[in-house]
Amino acid sequence: MTTQPALPLEALPASRPPRAAPHNLEAEQALLGAILFDNETYNRITPLLQERHFFDPVHGRIFQACADLISGGELADGVTLKERFARDGGIKEIGGAVYLMRLMEQAAPMSAQAQSYALLIHDLALRRELIRVGNVISDLAENPPDDHDAKDIIEEAERTLFTLAESGTANSGFSPFSRALATSIENAAAAYESKSDVSGLATSFDDLDRMLGGLHPSDLLILAGRPSMGKTALATNIAFNIARARLAAQRSGDFENQMNKGGVVAFFSLEMSSEQLATRLLSDAAEIESDRIRRGKISKQEYERLADEAANLQQLPLHIDDTGAIGIAQLQARARRLQRTTGLDCIVVDYLQLVTSSSKKSDGRVQEVSEITQGLKALAKDLKVPVIALSQLSRQVENRDDKRPQLSDLRESGSIEQDADVVLFVYRESYYLERAEPREGSDEHIAWMRQVDEVRNQAEVIIGKQRHGPIGKVKLFFDSRYTRFGNLSARS
Secondary structure, eight states: OOOOOSSOGGGOOOOSOOOOOOOOHHHHHHHHHHHHHOTHHHHHSOTTOOGGGOSSHHHHHHHHHHHHHHHTTOOOSHHHHHHHHHHTTOTTTTTHHHHHHHHHHHHGGGGGGHHHHHHHHHHHHHHHHHHHHHHHHHHHHHSOOTTOOHHHHHHHHHHHHHHHHHHSSSOOOOOOHHHHHHHHHHHHHHHHHOSSSOOSBOOSOHHHHHHHTSBOTTOEEEEEEOTTSOHHHHHHHHHHHHHHHHHHHHHHSOGGGOSOOOOOEEEEESSSOHHHHHHHHHHHHHTOOHHHHHHTOOOHHHHHHHHHHHHHTTTOOEEEEOOTTOBHHHHHHHHHHHHHHTOOSEEEEEOGGGSBOSOSSOSOHHHHHHHHHHHHHHHHHHHTSOEEEEEEBOGGGGGSSSOOOOGGGBTTHHHHHHHOSEEEEEEOHHHHHTTSOOOTTSHHHHHHHHHHHHHTTEEEEEEEEETTSOOEEEEEEEETTTTEEEESGGGO
């Protein structure tokens, strides 16, 4: 089931009397005449300009016809446009052939100023849309819909304005397949020319990166596990590795040629405070147990090492939001704001079941989780960044002999499994073995000790679903002292 935005401002007409909208018909005529006189003018103007940006719909139709002809390698002038519009019966709507010829004759000398005209037309279109959105916000504030308060209106207004600022319109609409195809070829070329197996954002876990190809923009990744399996630790390690790689790349002075450039990470920690998260990261970086840091049971040398690591990580591009029970709309708004002000390359949400839905009326927890996962997937697509969302697993895992998790173990699994591009499970066999110790001195105890030694400091990341790649299993090193994961091959 598709969940619509709480307050779709794009779809609402402003009810107040219309104002004289900002426009400049002379600029539109001049630009069209310049394009008709010299088709190369079209290739020199901003690619942002589209049919809908013209105030006069007739001018918009003429512009789109020129764009279609020129992009197809054909000539766009008064004769070809007359023939085109005559075929579809629209010649009278554009003022006839006389109007086309007049555009060419009057605006022919304007080719040099074409880019300025294009930017002006685009700017005026944004201003018209901004006025419309402002009127809608004002109307909603005066007469809010049922079950929506002022915060809902503010969050939707911020989302709409962000979209307007990024794309030039509150409704991007269709885009031609050719544009998507060009982007796909560019991505394929970048992956082909890369010297690494990782085409996305590297987690720095080599085997996992090889299986996933890194974390890819627009993907929603679900990282799930039972309590104490280490899912928060793994998510924290991934976030830390990405942010630390970006910090190292910036400090190297050769950012462009750096293989792993890392990125800016937003970490929504709904379960742990920012201080607790920072303590974990410091424990990992300084290799001092976090419980000793909290209790102050560290030596002078360890404290100095801790202070040095804290200073070293001061500029780490990791941003933590520890607001409890944050709403999905609020989470989206804060992520958009961070991308706009600072930049953003990856989002981590710890964890999914603690995020609240925007709907005041609930049709059940499954429906709420569906809204949240759809909201996170939409956020990943809008911002073009990977989103990692942690998830709890149901207790039915504990009732099986083989406690390795599977897709059916996801809580409210229907929506989570459906919306996710990748589903990862964290599993540590040692956790269960250590809690099933036989009587000491028995034959079973000796075999048990052998089993524990074999899996000690080992963890599995099970790829239960991958929309664009293989499923399988990856083994990682796990150090419980510092709640840290690492490459198992490096420890062999």
